[in-house]
Amino acid sequence: MKCEAAKLTDVFGSNVFNDAVMRERLPKATYKALKKTIDEGLPLDPAVAEVVASAMKDWAIEKGATHYTHWFQPMTGVTAEKHDSFISPTAEGKVIMEFSGKELIKGEPDASSFPSGGLRATFEARGYTTWDCTSPAFLKEDAAGVTLCIPTAFCSYTGEALDKKTPLLRSMEALSKQALRVLRLFGNTTATRVISTVGPEQEYFLVDRELYNKRKDLVFTGRTLFGAKPPKGQELEDHYFGTLKERISAFMKELNIELWKLGVSAKTQHNEVAPAQHEIAPIFSTTNIATDHNQLTMEMLKKVAARHGLACLLHEKPFAGINGSGKHNNWSMSTNDGQNLLDPGHTPHENAQFLVFLCAVIKAIDDYAELLRVSAANPGNDHRLGANEAPPAIISVFLGEQLTDILEQLEVAGTAKSSKQGGELKIGVSTLPALPKDTTDRNRTSPFAFTGNKFEFRMVPSSASISGPNVVLNTIVAETLCQIADRLEGASDFNAEVQALLKEIVVNHKRVIFNGNGYSEEWVEEAERRGLPNIKSTVEAIPYLISEKSIKLFEKHKVFSSTELHSRYEIHLENYIKQINIEALTMLDMAKRQILPAVVKYTNELASSINAVKAAGVDADISVQEEMLREVSATLVSFKKNIATLEKVTAEAANMHGDTYKQACFYRDEVFAAMGRLRVDGDKLETLVDAALWPMPTYAELLFYV
Known part of the structure; x- marks a missing residue:
C-alpha cells in the first residue's frame, strides 16, 4: 500500500x-x-x-x-x-x-x-x-x-x-463541571467546557508468526509459560532506538497508513528496550477519542502484523527476564478556548491558576492512590510492576526541581517568589548549538510524573483499555476541584484564600511527592514510613473498587452507581480467575503433551547410547553420559511431581464456589505459585535436552528470528 x-x-x-x-x-x-x-x-x-x-x-x-x-x-x-x-x-x-x-x-x-x-x-x-x-x-x-x-x-x-465508554463520558462531564467552577473564580468567562486530553504511548512485541503458531502458550494466553533465558537479552542496550529491521519498517509503514486513514494521528515509532519490542505514540486528542483510537491501534497492530507474517503481542510480560510492555497515559486538561490548564508558563510561581490545578491533581493522587492502582491492575501487570523495568506498585508523583522548589516555598512562606529556570546547555563543541535546557530532568521510575504540561501515568497495562485509568483520573481530580471550588466560592478574600489553600495542600499531601529512584528498596521503606499504600497484586487491589470511599466518590459525580461498581468488582475478579486458570491448563497441556514426551525420548536416547557403548566392550569412560542422564532424570522426576501438584490445585481452585474473592486469592497464592515451580523445572530441562528434540521455539528464536 x-x-x-x-x-x-x-x-x-x-x-x-x-x-x-x-x-x-x-x-x-x-x-x-x-x-x-x-x-x-x-x-x-x-x-x-x-x-x-x-x-x-x-x-x-x-x-x-x-x-x-x-x-x-x-x-x-x-x-x-x-x-x-x-x-x-x-x-x-x-x-x-x-x-x-x-x-x-x-x-x-x-x-x-x-x-x-x-x-x-x-x-x-x-x-x-x-x-x-x-x-x-x-x-x-x-x-x-x-x-x-x-x-x-x-x-x-x-x-x-x-461498557468502557459510558463511564468515561460521565467522568469527562464531571471534570468539566468542576473545573469550570474554578476557572470562573479566576475570571475565565469564555470557556464553556474543560476537556481531559490523552496521548497514550503503546508498547508491543513482534515475533515471527510461524514460530508464534508453534507456541500454545502464546496462542492461548499471550505470554510464554515456559522459556529458558537466551544467551543474549537486552543487556547490551543495543535495541532501544536501534535501526529498524526492514521487515519491521515495512510493517510500521503499512500500520501508519491504516491508522492515518482512520484519523489516528500516529506520530512516533521506534524500537523499545527489549529485543523484538517496539512502541507507537499518537498526538494528543480528547480522552474519549484517544480511547477509541487506542482500541483501533491495538486492533490494527494485530491485523497488519498478520499481513507481514508477524504476530503482535500486547501482553504486559510475554517473556520472562526481559522488559515487559506498558502504556504511558499522558493526561492533561484543556479548555475549549485553547488553554492547557497544566501549562506552567515561564513563571509558574506567579501562575496561581496553574498552581491550583496542579495541587488539585497532587491531592487527588494522594487521596485516591488505591483507586488509581486498581485502574492499572490486571494479571499481566502483576509480572511487570515493581520489576525494575516499570514503575513500582507504590503510587507517587514526580514534579521535578522547578515545581518542587515552588511548593517548598509555599509550604515555608505561604507564597512563592521565584521559579528555577533551565538556562542553556553547552555541549563543548563549537559546531554544535547551545540547547535550551529544561527546568528539570525526567524520571522514568515514577508512576505519575509531570512532564512539562501534562502528567504521564506510566503504570497502565499494555493490553488494557485506557478508559479505566482515565475514568479514575477524571473523577478524582473532579472531586478535589469540587472541594477547592466550594472553599474559594465562599472566600471573602479570594487571593489570600488561594495562598492558604495551596499551602495547606502542600503540607497535607507532600508525602506523595517523590523525585528519586522508584526502583530502590530504600524507596519502598521510605514510602511505608510516609504511609503510602503498596498494593502488590491485582487481587489485592480489586476490593478498593467497592470501598465506601470509592462508592461515595463515584456516586457523587454520577460516574458509577454502587450497582455498577459491584458489577465491575465481580468482572475483574472473574477475569483474573479465568486468565490464571487458562494459563494453568495451557501449562499442563504443554508439560504433559510436549515437554514430557521430548524429555523421555532424550533420556531413552542417552540410556541407549550408554548401553550401546557398554555392549560394544569399548574401554571408554562413560561417566559424562551417565551424569547427563542422572541430571535430566532427576529434573524430570521433579517436573512430574510439580505437574501433579499443579493439576491438584487447579482442580481444587476450579471447584471453589460462593466467594469469588476467596477463589481469586487461591488462584494467586496456590495455582500461580505452583505454575512458577513447574516452570523452573521446565526451563532447566530446555537447557539440558537436545535442541533438535525440544518441542517448541525457544526465546532465542522468538526474540531474534524476526
Whole structure:
C-alpha cells in the first residue's frame, strides 16, 4: 500500500466521517445543531440524527460500504460489533439502500453474552447501544469489504453501563463541571467546557508468526509459560532506538497508513528496550477519542502484523527476564478556548491558576492512590510492576526541581517568589548549538510524573483499555476541584484564600511527592514510613473498587452507581480467575503433551547410547553420559511431581464456589505459585535436552528470528 508524502494530507482521515465531511455534506442548520451537541453537551435532536444518518450512509456507500455496525467497548477490554447491511426490500422484489436516524441512534445487542458482573442474567438478554456523536464514525476495510463503524455506548435494559465508554463520558462531564467552577473564580468567562486530553504511548512485541503458531502458550494466553533465558537479552542496550529491521519498517509503514486513514494521528515509532519490542505514540486528542483510537491501534497492530507474517503481542510480560510492555497515559486538561490548564508558563510561581490545578491533581493522587492502582491492575501487570523495568506498585508523583522548589516555598512562606529556570546547555563543541535546557530532568521510575504540561501515568497495562485509568483520573481530580471550588466560592478574600489553600495542600499531601529512584528498596521503606499504600497484586487491589470511599466518590459525580461498581468488582475478579486458570491448563497441556514426551525420548536416547557403548566392550569412560542422564532424570522426576501438584490445585481452585474473592486469592497464592515451580523445572530441562528434540521455539528464536 503506497502513501506518498505529498498525498499524506489526503490520506489522513479519509475513512472518517469527520468535521470536514459533516460540514460539506450536512445542511448548515443540521451541522450547527450537531456541533452544539458535540461541543457543548446539549441533548441530541432526533430530527438531526435522521439527516445525519442519510448523509453518513451516502458517504459510506460512495466509499464501498455495504454494511454498518454499532462499534462498542464491552467489559471484555476489546471492541465488539454486529454488522447489518444497508439493504431494505421493496414490493417489486428489489432492494434499496436505507439507513434511518433510529438505526443510527440505537442498536440492540445481546447483553447477557458479555461480562456484566451479575447485571444481566441469561434470561435477561436485552441491551442497548447508543450513538456517541462526540467520536466520529469511520470505515473499516478488510477482506469482507468496507463497513461503516459507529462508535456507541453500551448499557443494559435497566440502564446500567455495561461498557468502557459510558463511564468515561460521565467522568469527562464531571471534570468539566468542576473545573469550570474554578476557572470562573479566576475570571475565565469564555470557556464553556474543560476537556481531559490523552496521548497514550503503546508498547508491543513482534515475533515471527510461524514460530508464534508453534507456541500454545502464546496462542492461548499471550505470554510464554515456559522459556529458558537466551544467551543474549537486552543487556547490551543495543535495541532501544536501534535501526529498524526492514521487515519491521515495512510493517510500521503499512500500520501508519491504516491508522492515518482512520484519523489516528500516529506520530512516533521506534524500537523499545527489549529485543523484538517496539512502541507507537499518537498526538494528543480528547480522552474519549484517544480511547477509541487506542482500541483501533491495538486492533490494527494485530491485523497488519498478520499481513507481514508477524504476530503482535500486547501482553504486559510475554517473556520472562526481559522488559515487559506498558502504556504511558499522558493526561492533561484543556479548555475549549485553547488553554492547557497544566501549562506552567515561564513563571509558574506567579501562575496561581496553574498552581491550583496542579495541587488539585497532587491531592487527588494522594487521596485516591488505591483507586488509581486498581485502574492499572490486571494479571499481566502483576509480572511487570515493581520489576525494575516499570514503575513500582507504590503510587507517587514526580514534579521535578522547578515545581518542587515552588511548593517548598509555599509550604515555608505561604507564597512563592521565584521559579528555577533551565538556562542553556553547552555541549563543548563549537559546531554544535547551545540547547535550551529544561527546568528539570525526567524520571522514568515514577508512576505519575509531570512532564512539562501534562502528567504521564506510566503504570497502565499494555493490553488494557485506557478508559479505566482515565475514568479514575477524571473523577478524582473532579472531586478535589469540587472541594477547592466550594472553599474559594465562599472566600471573602479570594487571593489570600488561594495562598492558604495551596499551602495547606502542600503540607497535607507532600508525602506523595517523590523525585528519586522508584526502583530502590530504600524507596519502598521510605514510602511505608510516609504511609503510602503498596498494593502488590491485582487481587489485592480489586476490593478498593467497592470501598465506601470509592462508592461515595463515584456516586457523587454520577460516574458509577454502587450497582455498577459491584458489577465491575465481580468482572475483574472473574477475569483474573479465568486468565490464571487458562494459563494453568495451557501449562499442563504443554508439560504433559510436549515437554514430557521430548524429555523421555532424550533420556531413552542417552540410556541407549550408554548401553550401546557398554555392549560394544569399548574401554571408554562413560561417566559424562551417565551424569547427563542422572541430571535430566532427576529434573524430570521433579517436573512430574510439580505437574501433579499443579493439576491438584487447579482442580481444587476450579471447584471453589460462593466467594469469588476467596477463589481469586487461591488462584494467586496456590495455582500461580505452583505454575512458577513447574516452570523452573521446565526451563532447566530446555537447557539440558537436545535442541533438535525440544518441542517448541525457544526465546532465542522468538526474540531474534524476526
